[in-house]
Amino acid sequence: MKILYAIGIVLGLIILYVIGSTLNKKTPVPEGCENLKVNCDACGIQSCMVRNKNKGEE
Amino acid sequence: MSLSSLFTIFISGMLINNIILSKFLGICPFMGVSTKLSSAVGMGLAVIFVIFGASVFSWFLYYYALVPLGLEYMKLICFILLIASFVQFVEMFVKKTSPSLYKSLGIYLPLITTNCAVLYVALDNITQKYTLVETIVNSIGVPAGFMLMLVIFATIRERLDSADVPEAFKGNPIALVVAAIMAIAFGAFAGLV
Numbered sequence: 427m428k429i430l431y432a433i434g435i436v437l438g439l440i441i442l443y444v445i446g447s448t449l450n451k452k453t454p455v456p457e458g459c460e461n462l463k464v465n466c467d468a469c470g471i472q473s474c475m476v477r478n479k480n481k482g483e484e
Numbered sequence: 485m486s487l488s489s490l491f492t493i494f495i496s497g498m499l500i501n502n503i504i505l506s507k508f509l510g511i512c513p514f515m516g517v518s519t520k521l522s523s524a525v526g527m528g529l530a531v532i533f534v535i536f537g538a539s540v541f542s543w544f545l546y547y548y549a550l551v552p553l554g555l556e557y558m559k560l561i562c563f564i565l566l567i568a569s570f571v572q573f574v575e576m577f578v579k580k581t582s583p584s585l586y587k588s589l590g591i592y593l594p595l596i597t598t599n600c601a602v603l604y605v606a607l608d609n610i611t612q613k614y615t616l617v618e619t620i621v622n623s624i625g626v627p628a629g630f631m632l633m634l635v636i637f638a639t640i641r642e643r644l645d646s647a648d649v650p651e652a653f654k655g656n657p658i659a660l661v662v663a664a665i666m667a668i669a670f671g672a673f674a675g676l677v
Contacts, residue, residue, distance in 0.1 A: 428554060432555050436558070436561060443565055449573075453576045454579070457583065
């Protein structure tokens with residue numbers, strides 16, 4: 427029975443994340459904030475998603 | 485639980501066991517977003533808000549769902565998912581309600597999702613067996629220490645830009661040397677409480 431509770435909790439949290447992510451993507455970015463970028467050039471981590479996103483937009 | 489013990493938790497989280505200088509967590513934003521003071525303040529405020537919210541929600545999830553069901557071993561994966569969801573909802577809420585706040589803090593939110601400091605505070609509150617009030621105090625003290633470090637480091641780095649640094653030390657090497665000296669200096673707080 428415990429394993430079912432565990433699966434239920436994890437599934438619930440995954441669903442919560444998917445709902446949050448979908449709603450967040452659908453919410454329009456406020457005017458004037460379309461091209462905001464994080465100024466994190468000093469960080470050298472090559473695999474960072476923010477860094478790769480910034481590079482892709484350039 | 486007295487006021488002095490809460491004060492001890494706050495000072496301990498902020499200065500003595502500073503998350504950056506003694507635990508070496510959150511180094512990515514510490515190095516990456518500390519080149520300008522304005523960025524450091526924005527990032528620091530966003531981290532305080534996210535760590536506070538995520539830690540309180542994690543505490544409730546652990547003691548009101550995982551413990552009664554005997555699923556304490558699930559805390560790591562549950563907290564990761566909870567933090568990721570929380571950041572998504574916070575970003576959406578800020579986008580809708582306050583464009584000016586989104587302009588100053590919103591851009592740092594994706595960075596915070598991957599910040600291990602958030603997960604550390606949520607797990608530490610459970611490991612230390614903190615009550616809800618202690619959790620709240622610790623969840624403000626630790627990110628306050630993070631912000632303090634970020635702001636101090638940003639002001640130093642702004643001055644380092646105009647300093648006469650040897651070519652080989654320019655950029656991240658001299659920043660790491662400064663961070664090491666700061667860690668030694670903050671080691672002096674160890675005997676404070």
